[in-house]
Amino acid sequence: MSYAITLGERLPEVIIGPFDADALQHYADISGDTNPLHLDEKLAQSIGFSAPPVHGMKILAAFEPMLKNWRSELKIIGLSGKFVQPILRGETAKLTGKVLRVSDTEIFVRLFAHGSQRLPAIIGEARLRPPTEAAA
Amino acid sequence: MQNDKQCLSLGPLRLQVDPVRAKTYALETGGDGLSAPLTYPAIWLTEPGLLKIIQELCQSQDVIPVHESQSFYYSLELTLGESYDLYVLLKRVTDPSRLIIEATIKTTTNELVATIETILRLVPQDILKAKA
Numbered sequence: 106m107s108y109a110i111t112l113g114e115r116l117p118e119v120i121i122g123p124f125d126a127d128a129l130q131h132y133a134d135i136s137g138d139t140n141p142l143h144l145d146e147k148l149a150q151s152i153g154f155s156a157p158p159v160h161g162m163k164i165l166a167a168f169e170p171m172l173k174n175w176r177s178e179l180k181i182i183g184l185s186g187k188f189v190q191p192i193l194r195g196e197t198a199k200l201t202g203k204v205l206r207v208s209d210t211e212i213f214v215r216l217f218a219h220g221s222q223r224l225p226a227i228i229g230e231a232r233l234r235p236p237t238e239a240a241a
Numbered sequence: 242m243q244n245d246k247q248c249l250s251l252g253p254l255r256l257q258v259d260p261v262r263a264k265t266y267a268l269e270t271g272g273d274g275l276s277a278p279l280t281y282p283a284i285w286l287t288e289p290g291l292l293k294i295i296q297e298l299c300q301s302q303d304v305i306p307v308h309e310s311q312s313f314y315y316s317l318e319l320t321l322g323e324s325y326d327l328y329v330l331l332k333r334v335t336d337p338s339r340l341i342i343e344a345t346i347k348t349t350t351n352e353l354v355a356t357i358e359t360i361l362r363l364v365p366q367d368i369l370k371a372k373a
Contacts, residue, residue, distance in 0.1 A: 137287030
């Protein structure tokens with residue numbers, strides 16, 4: 106195995122945000138996800154949030170550059186996440202990752218995004234493919 | 242999508258990885274904008290034809306869609322400027338109440354590029370308001 110990755114290796118943490126109302130509107134404009142839950146403060150408050158939740162996709166997408174910055178030679182072939190808790194407008198999100206499986210053909214990384222809550226906001230996973238001998 | 246457990250398939254929808262939009266999306270989500278983000282197809286899931294169906298479903302049932310999970314699995318990389326065919330299967334399930342969006346991206350020569358799954362929890366507005 107020419108790529109040295111240790112089981113249990115932790116990826117460098119990344120902090121993103123905080124995101125204000127303009128940032129959420131900007132993401133909505135770019136992504137097309139105009140769900141008012143993320144943009145309408147009164148609607149968010151009417152259903153129990155102190156502020157609108159940040160789009161989950163905005164945070165999940167931020168794992169891709171994190172993974173590339175960690176090991177640019179690996180190809181990301183899968184990224185997924187369960188949105189467990191909201192990260193609210195004004196909060197930062199801490200992105201972390203840990204290598205849980207390594208084989209000749211695939212590296213599996215467990216991903217977490219934490220906001221201000223004790224429980225993670227996102228529990229995710231990434232599957233990465235090591236470089237082939239020819240490409241390495 | 243009037244009754245529960247109904248499925249609706251859409252596609253193929255011919256869509257392009259617009260280089261400008263892909264770069265904008267990449268920069269917005271922390272990337273360098275030099276390649277198509279693997280989460281870029283999330284944009285395609287907000288295409289007007291698809292979004293309208295979801296919005297009408299939610300309005301008719303007085304529910305708010307809450308994004309519960311999302312996955313992207315790739316066989317081939319997306320290429321900036323390239324066109325792809327998107328096939329979408331919408332599945333309404335009731336126990337618990339969810340809308341599952343399964344999407345498949347293929348090349349225009351029918352080669353599998355990626356599979357995507359989006360799960361939206363459909364939360365009745367009156368329940369949410371009662372909790373507030």
